[in-house]
Amino acid sequence: MLNICFNKKFYNSLKIAKKQGLIEDSEILLIQKEILVEYVEADKYRNIISKNTDITLWYSRSPKELYCLYFIVNKLINKNIEVVGLDKKNIENGYLKYSCSGEVNIEDIPYFMQNRKKLTLEEKNIYSQKYIEILKQKGDLLVEVDGELKLVEIDYYDNEILKFLNYDRWSYIYEAIGEFISLYEIGISDEFILNRLISLEKNNIVEIKFNNNEIYNSKIRKKQIDFTISKELSQNDLKS
Structure with missing residues (x-):
């Protein structure tokens, strides 16, 4: 055996x-x-x-x-x-x-x-x-969808992960990861979500206050939107 x-x-x-x-x-x-x-x-x-x-x-x-x-x-x-x-x-x-x-x-x-x-x-x-x-499929990440395994792009869960973050409040990374995993029971690891959050930080979508001693105790929030720039862009669009 x-x-x-x-x-x-x-x-x-x-x-x-x-x-x-x-x-x-x-x-x-x-x-x-x-x-x-x-x-x-x-x-x-x-x-x-x-x-x-x-x-x-x-x-x-x-x-x-x-x-x-x-x-x-x-x-x-x-x-x-x-x-x-x-x-x-x-x-x-x-x-x-x-x-x-x-x-x-x-x-x-x-x-x-x-x-x-x-x-x-x-x-x-x-x-x-x-x-x-x-x-036969293309992608970097294995996920289960309706009981079937699929290959998808590595950023497949990014929008769902971002739902657990706010613009006006800092959260601990371990809290955001814990909430996501408890709600979505999809068999992906803490480390995977952490790597996605770090990738989002590098792409200027979230901000992280890094705790050098323990990454999971670092604080995170969505990147603040500069509404002044957004307003100016909108006005220029109207003029054109």
Whole structure:
């Protein structure tokens, strides 16, 4: 049996779970989107995969992990594949939802194993086709739209992120990021949103009072509009 996951933190959790006897003694392989081709085509990983007929794939519904899931199923479609979804855990008063598998606690791994599912040939073909369709698209960012993965431009969420900022009030960056993530549950990281805010600052759309000790404690607001210039431009337009 070979366990494959797509998040480094969860990979470490699986290794600990194996030592603790929470999962069976089997090989564990990490495959991440950033190094997808290298990981799968490198000889030592090809050898690990080829000698295992039974594969278990652990994944969350983050766009990166879904992409990896489709990719692996496409490459290993002739293997016996089980999947373990790490989307959410039922609790007494509702459920806990995870934006990536790295958020899952080690002690919860047996809980998710109870719901593992073997993919039928039809399901494997569907996942494989999803991967092929993504390859035909253009863009830099993976997003999930109406249950389907799409490739879009890197600034896809910028307008939505800006809704959590004001012109007349400074906010902490961690507050803006937290509000966005809590409302939009789309499986993108804090770091991604932070990088977009910094990009918006470089493009003169927002202002940031940088805290050199902790970037997330820096303050941010939308760039103030110079209404005097705007008014002069409008008047010149009227004259012309």
